[in-house]
Amino acid sequence: MEQVIQALSTKLSSDQISSNDTVKELHSKDETYHQTSMPDVVVFPKSTEEVSFIIEVAQKFQTPVTPFGVGTSLEGHVIPYQKGITIDFSLMNQILEIKESDLLVKVQPGVTREQLNKELKKYGLFFTVDPGANATLGGMAATNASGTTTVKYGVMRDQVRDMEVVLADGSVIHTGNLAAKSSSGYHLNGLFIGSEGTLGCFTELTLQVYGIPEHIVAARATFPSLTNAIEAVTSILHAGIPIARVEFVDEASVTQINKFSETDYPTKPTLFLEFHGNASGLQEDLAFSQEIMQDHGCDNFSSETDTAARNHLWDARHNLAYAYIHGHVGKKMMLTDVAVPISELANSVIYAGEELEKLQIPGGILGHVGDGNFHSLIMIDMENEEEVKKAKQFNEKVVRYALERGGTCTGEHGVGIGKKPYQRLEHGAALDVMINIKKALDPNNILNPSKIVDVDNRVNL
Amino acid sequence: MEQVIQALSTKLSSDQISSNDTVKELHSKDETYHQTSMPDVVVFPKSTEEVSFIIEVAQKFQTPVTPFGVGTSLEGHVIPYQKGITIDFSLMNQILEIKESDLLVKVQPGVTREQLNKELKKYGLFFTVDPGANATLGGMAATNASGTTTVKYGVMRDQVRDMEVVLADGSVIHTGNLAAKSSSGYHLNGLFIGSEGTLGCFTELTLQVYGIPEHIVAARATFPSLTNAIEAVTSILHAGIPIARVEFVDEASVTQINKFSETDYPTKPTLFLEFHGNASGLQEDLAFSQEIMQDHGCDNFSSETDTAARNHLWDARHNLAYAYIHGHVGKKMMLTDVAVPISELANSVIYAGEELEKLQIPGGILGHVGDGNFHSLIMIDMENEEEVKKAKQFNEKVVRYALERGGTCTGEHGVGIGKKPYQRLEHGAALDVMINIKKALDPNNILNPSKIVDVDNRVNL
Structure with a gap:
């Protein structure tokens, strides 16, 4: 490892390379139960060129490379089980360009979701994908993250128009273009999104954004049973109502929310909902949804149009995981x-x-x-x-x-590591196609090794 | 080739194998100017097993395999420039399952778009992707087709939940699952959609469908200039109006439409539009759009709610390519x-x-x-x-x-063949990633060779 650090030092400054135990410990874990493991060294690149250089060094010394955003990962993706170099993207956190007229934004991978939305708000725009955690956009692309608004706006893969990616040999490619659609060549955007750092490291992302809806209504509905609540959702979907958010929370979770967020929501199976649209269309959607929910036994319904009240409701929902952790x-x-x-x-x-x-x-x-x-x-x-x-x-x-x-x-x-045991069961022979792709693009298996697929083991369950 | 035909005959019946010149000629072309080329033999499989068998034979004899739907291709994808076996999917044209409660449908690749929509109508459902031509769904997936409704509902890649694919070695995989979203493994759905038969042959597709909107309004708007018309569209998009269709047709094309479809539309730059939604929301969208278009000089606007009138308008638009051909x-x-x-x-x-x-x-x-x-x-x-x-x-x-x-x-x-000269210019070094993927999944280059990428030529422009 000394040789690796020496090689890294030829182009990176000393404050961009750390073997400090506290720093390594911070990069040894995610937010969950997964076993921790420290990297040998953590590097903090400031540019694509530096990422490319780091991966060239890793390739030369056959050292594993694990990308790291802010560590809100939930399946051990960022934990370097084979040690080596962790690339921390926190210094690559610039919003590079907001193309208002194209509803596009270009960011570095270390930009967080909340950082982006704060800036976009000045333009009346917002980024739709909302996993709850204030994750980096690079990390969100790496896991194909989604969340509360996906039912209307789609997953991370639906928002990315183009990425700059550093490959296993240090070369740099672009995976897409700026047009709204394309049938040109294989869908590299789709392949790299969700690849969890196993095929390349993202150094730039161009994302589509939306105008903040003029009219938003949030609502909370309680039901006598879990079954009633879920069946109400199914009926809303079948009715084709373009609902923007529909979240289920069970009784135990409402208890956690009330404790952590100082709310006094009824301790019942609950739906948190949101509607976006024009004024009259939204009222019609809301009324129709309420009718459907009543048919499914909804016993308490309240809606909020005021921004502060809506934010309070969604903060309460978003803090649920932290509520459990603190509790x-x-x-x-x-x-x-x-x-x-x-x-x-x-x-x-x-x-x-x-x-x-x-x-x-x-x-x-x-x-x-x-x-x-x-x-x-x-x-x-x-x-x-x-x-x-x-x-x-x-x-x-x-x-x-x-x-x-x-x-x-x-x-x-x-x-990551948590759902790897089920990959063969889920994908069958298709897992071998994934292994072949991994081998073709990372022949020495240095990019986040042991995540998603094990290249040396064709039957992993 | 005699050996190949003999091998094919061991499992396929004689009426499933044709070396007849008329049949070969039908499989030598698409709808455009591209140079024709006849296959050596055309086969008509009836099952996944038969497709798998055909590809095993092709692999054994190192014979090219080109898949063929109904030949509405526009870039020479289906033309077998290296001859060999053409697989015609017309006998695999069954709608296998309509899962109403999941808004999903499972089809064989030879099912056409109109055939599917005719069946779905009985359930109040429709398939959104509408390229105009009555293409097969296998072909539409192979090219990542889209069309008039894409602005609201997305491209083919957005509709496919799962595909059954026969790979170059004859093995069969599934590329996805039936859930609305997934972060499990590499995105094979996305990779195979748009791969134009160069990575595998599709034998089954599971597609998402939608309820037919309760309220639909179609409209036609004319403008003094092309610039006015396009700028009106840009403004509608920026306003976030969830328009379902917005098509531009220039003066020369309106002339063709009027001749072919016996309409008397004003010969001016024209937008054909459609709005889907609930009753009051749709009226608000329509009024707002009309206002925007007037700001951009719209000098004639007419809307249609009646189904027959709407269909007439869209038939006129869809028949435009044929109008040019007939003219x-x-x-x-x-x-x-x-x-x-x-x-x-x-x-x-x-x-x-x-x-x-x-x-x-x-x-x-x-x-x-x-x-x-x-x-x-x-x-x-x-x-x-x-x-x-x-x-x-x-x-x-x-x-x-x-x-x-x-x-x-x-x-x-x-x-296909038509846009191949621009792949290096568009993708740069990313084209090499595509070539590596092609080589990893089709090492002997038997699957629709010479389409999308040339594996032997790393710099193809």
Whole structure:
């Protein structure tokens, strides 16, 4: 490793290279229960050229390279299990260009979602993807993140027009262009988004943005049972109402919200909703949705048009994961992340709820139910081997249930290390295609090795 | 080739294999000016197993394989320049399953767009992608087709949840799952869609569908100049109006429409528009759009809510390419297909219009301007070498103009053979990544060789 650091020092300044234990410890973990592992060295590039140089050095010394944003990852993507170099993108955090007339923005990968939205607000614009955490846009592209607004605006992959990517040999490519659509060549945008640093490192992203809707209404609706709430969502989707957000939160999670955010929401299965549109269209959507929800037993409904009240409602929802963490000091968070076809959603959530109940571990169910995606969040005592084992078995049960019904093991968090054991089960022979692509683009397996696919093991489950 | 046919005969019946000249001639061309070339043999598989068998035979004898839908291709994708086996998917034309409750449909690749919509109508559903031609869904996926409704509903790649694909070694994979979103593994759906038969043959597609909107209004607006019309579109997009269709047609094209469809539309730069939504929201969108268009000089506006009148309007628009073909017997069609960022659209169309004027070849400009995508359609006398040369130079000028402004050489028709000369210019070093992927997945280059990329030539422009 001394040789590697020496090589890095030929172009990077001393404050861009750190072997300090505190710095390495900060880059050894994500926000969840996954085993930590420290890199040998952390580097802080300031430009594409420096990223390219770092990867050339890594290639020369056959050293693993792991990209790192702000560490809000949930499946161990940023943890360098094979040690080596961690590239921290925090110094590449410039918003490079806001092309208002094209509804496009060009950013460096270390720009965070909130940083971007703060700047865009000055132009009456916003970036749609909202995973809750204040993640970097590079990290969000790496995992194909999504979140509360995906039901209307789509996932990260739908927003990226172009990326600058440094490949395993240090060469630099662009994966797309600035037009709204293209049929030119293979879809590299799509391939690199969601590749979790295993095919290249992103150094620039061009993203599409939207005008802030003129009219927004947020709402909260409670139901006598989880089934009622989910079936109401299914009916809203079938009615073709262009809902902008529809989030489910179970009773246990409402309790956490009330404690953490000092709200007094009724402790019942709850939907948080939002509608965007023109004034009259939005009122019609809202009224129709309310009618549908009443048909499904909705017993309490309140809506907010005022910006502050809306923000308060969504902050409460977004802080839910942190509410659980703060409410269970010393424990670690595990999240399931399946997505299923709409028709399977109600039964999948019921199944997960029943299995969670049996566990007797603190947790709850929440999710972006408009996309058929939900999370079981559980807080584990990592010292308790039995509990860890039970939690992992629960995760696997929920995944197998979803896969058997045509779903996916991860709707939005990505594979990392946590969902890797289910890749063969989910993809079958297609996993070999992924392995072949990985081998073709990173023949020495230096880019975030051991994430998504194991190149040396064709049958990994 | 006799050995190949003999091998094919071991599993396919004699009426599934044809070396008949008429059949081969039908599979030697697309709808445009591209040079024709006959395959050695045409096969008509009825199942995934048979497709897999055919590709195994092709692999064994190192024979090229070219997939064929109904031949509505516009860039020579289906023309077997290296001869070999053409796989005609017309016998794989079953709608396998309509999952109403999931808004999903599973089809074989030979099902056409109109066939699917006719069936879906019984359920109050529709498939959104509408390229005009009654193409097969397999072909539409192969080229990442799009069209008039893309501005609201997206391109083919946005609709496909899963595909069954036969790879170069005859093995069968699934590229996705049935959930609305996924972050599991590399995005194979995205990679195979738009791969034009060069990475595998599609044998099954699962597509998302939508409820037919309750309220639809179509409209036609004329403008004093092309610039006014395009600037009106730009303003509608900036206003965030969720327009469902917005098509530009120039004066020359209106003349063709009037002749072919027996309409009497004013011969002026025209927008064809459509709005989908709830009753009151739609009225507000329509009124706001009309106001914007008036600000840009709109001098004639008429709208249609009646289904028959709407269909008549869109049939007239859709038949435009055929109107040109019928109006110029003996000539061949060439289409440019660039897409540019919105801010560059008006100037790009003006540039194309001026260059087209200089050509003195019959043609016009039309396009899906809401996506920044437009076509210059010209009818060429292929016997006139000078005219062919001028037409090709024109195509190249329009492409270069778009690429210099961050656009793409093909918004929706695909690369095939026609846009291949511009791949290096558009993608730069990223083309080498595409070549590496092609080599990894089709090492012997038997799958639609010479389309999109030339694997043996790393610098192809």
